[in-house]
Amino acid sequence: MTDASRATAPSVPPAPVDTDRVLGRATRRLLGDLVLRLVLIAALIAVSTVLTRTGTWDSPVLSLFPVAAVFLALFTCYRFVFNVRLGKLRTVLRNYPLEFRPRVTRKEADTWTKYGTSFTLKISGGGQGPTPWVRAVNVIGRRRWPKEAENGAWVAGDPAFGGILVVPGTExxxxxxxxxxxxxxxxxxEAGxxxxARAEQAGLVRKHS
Incomplete structure (x- = not known):
């Protein structure tokens, strides 16, 4: 977060976000990603089939279309794992209130993971004491850094066990x-x-772990 962005950070929290709307948007975004991949798979298979049967394009490249469709289908199946993460998002938001944090500092050291890009953040303000650096990964695996969070964000959870960050505006x-x-x-x-028990109920930690 730059000095300029700190200077423009809002002095008062933005309008509270609706948790049902956050869940709805995440679900629609995930379904949109899945539908797009299914359309691409169908297009690859259809184009390959039509061109082969009509003899319009006789090239070895055509054999790569079904292969690409298979790999894309496997990746699409893998994406369904994020449906489980939507369930965790719902559980956390039902067990912890969203509280606004006016300062979100991002360390320029992003890490590529199979679940999405991991961003290293320092989230502070809102009457909280010293806070550790945290890792943040998009719930549905998107890799873009939401710059809107640099002017503050809503946070739900427990610092010791983790939680959820919700970006104002884009949600x-x-x-x-x-x-x-x-x-x-x-x-x-050190947590009591x-x-x-609350973290276990929210799915932030396994029971008796």
């Missing part, structure tokens, strides 16, 4: 967890039984 949702494993383990050990 994109990202999962959060402490970036360093040793700090995360220490923070969880009430906080741990």
């Amino acid at each position: 994109e949702a990202l999962f959060l967890e402490i970036a360093k494993r040793d700090k995360a383990a220490r923070a969880r050990e 039984p009430e906080r741990r």
